Amino acid sequence: MTETNSLSHTDVCIVGAGPGGMLLSYLLNQQGISTTLIERQPHLHKSFRGELLNTDGEAILKKHGLFTHIQELGALPLEQIQYWEEGNILHTIDPDLNKGERHVGIHVPQDHLLEAIMAQTDNVGPLHQTRFNTVMTGLLRDKDRSIAGIHVRQNGVPAYIKASVIVGADGRYSAVRKHAGLMPEIRKHGYDLLWARIPAPAGWEPAVRMASMDGQQLALFSQYGGYVQIGWNIPEGGYAKLREQPFAPFVGKLVAAFPCLADSVAAHIQNWSDFVLLSVESSYSARWAMDNVVLIGDAAHTMTPTGAFGLNAALEDADILSDLLIQMAKDDFRSVDALQQLQDIRGTKVQQQLARQIEMESSFQQRYESFR
Missing domain, CATH: 3.30.70 (Alpha-Beta Plaits)
Known part of the structure; x- marks a missing residue:
């Protein structure tokens, strides 16, 4: 079947309506940059298990005035980390008040996080579109073979979206990453x-x-x-x-x-x-960007559940990438070289977190035994 149905022509097409993709769309729309956000599921109520905000993620949401809206829908600060054995507490770790910590993490149901950001995005204006039941099937190329957008299936019907920049925010099995050939190194x-x-x-x-x-x-x-x-x-x-x-x-x-x-x-x-x-498993892509395609969150660097870094890293990626895209928009996206800077800015911290996860996992039993 020939794909002749154009769904939109947008500045930035974001694949994946998770926390990183949703936040990025909001930040861009605030600056008058049009986005089309596609999501393969029919709604925001997706199965998601990494729902713990740490101080990094909390700071990003507060920076952009979103945290209070999320709190209104419901969030739960966690007061301690406790080590248990046979019904008894062996050891507790409290927030470090000297560092201004008030919790050891905040549980935020993903529904609350996504709905709060989406509600604020809708308030910005008509520059944002979210298309559910929409699956990326490939990269759209022009007659010069340059990437001009993406092919999709919306409700099973082939179509395409033209965009100046394509953002893969579509998780550990990223379709954007696959079609762009930005394959990661995977570690079990x-x-x-x-x-x-x-x-x-x-x-x-x-x-x-x-x-x-x-x-x-x-x-x-x-x-x-x-x-x-x-x-x-x-x-x-x-x-x-x-x-x-x-x-x-x-x-x-x-x-x-x-x-x-x-x-x-x-x-x-x-x-x-x-x-x-x-x-x-964890993974790290050697390159997060190619031409006008860029990856964020689990698409660029999948993390394990240890330490609850994943959600927060995706929010940090979106925050930094929004700044880069806002600068690119001033030149009407004629140059996409700035996309390479995302990995330059974020890569070291992400690799440190991946290494920290391995250390935490390997030392757990020894640490646990020390509390007995």
């Missing part, structure tokens, strides 16, 4: 992750709780709305073998570590299907 971390979400018991204080299960990390995160998110590390590739074992003894370890969860676990984690398996 020796473990996979089981996720579950259950109601919190009465009196459950907002905190990050850690325990060791057979030498593997078990992390519990308090969530806004009265929930507990469970992240349970298991050996990489070991899930099939794990499922061959009886379920009750396995989940019984969780209850032994946190006895007050017994009723909630019994009601909501009854078999293996009540866990979601996440294959854990």
Whole structure:
């Protein structure tokens, strides 16, 4: 089928309506730069598990006047990091008041984050378009083979979007990255992750709780709305073998570590299907930009859940890239050389965070043992 339907002609086409893509669209529209934001899902209510803001992400949202709008929808500051064993707290880490810290992280449901930013974007004016049910299928090239936009399927119908700049904000399996040939170096971390979400018991204080299960990390995160998110590390590739074992003894370890969860676990984690398996890996693209294509967030540098860096790094990328694009717009995007500067500015910090994740993962058991 020939793609003849043009959806838009825009300054910047952003692929992926996650936190980074949504923030970038908002910041550009504030400066009169038109954006088309495409999202493969039919709405903003996507499955997302990295919902913890740290001080970096919080600072970005406050800088742009967005944090209060997110708070109005609901967010939960976490008061401590706690290390537990068999129902007892071994060690606690409090916010560093000398550094102005008031929490060890803030849980923000992704729905609240995206809806708050989108509402403010809609208030800016008509320069922003969001197109749901829209999947990128390739790069659009002009007769000189220069990249002129992207091919898409919207509601299954082929079309195209012309744009001066294409931003890949579409996550760890980025279509933009694939079609631009900006392939990353992928690193496995020796473990996979089981996720579950259950109601919190009465009196459950907002905190990050850690325990060791057979030498593997078990992390519990308090969530806004009265929930507990469970992240349970298991050996990489070991899930099939794990499922061959009886379920009750396995989940019984969780209850032994946190006895007050017994009723909630019994009601909501009854078999293996009540866990979601996440294959854990990190990645770093040697190049984040090519011609007029640039990557941000997980598309450029996928992070593991350790340390909750991913969401915040995407917001930082969007903040810096917006400044670069605003400068490029002054010259009507005739030069795209400035896109290369994003990696120059952000690359060192991102690589430090990736290295920090590896250190945190490898030292967890030793650190845990020191508290016993």
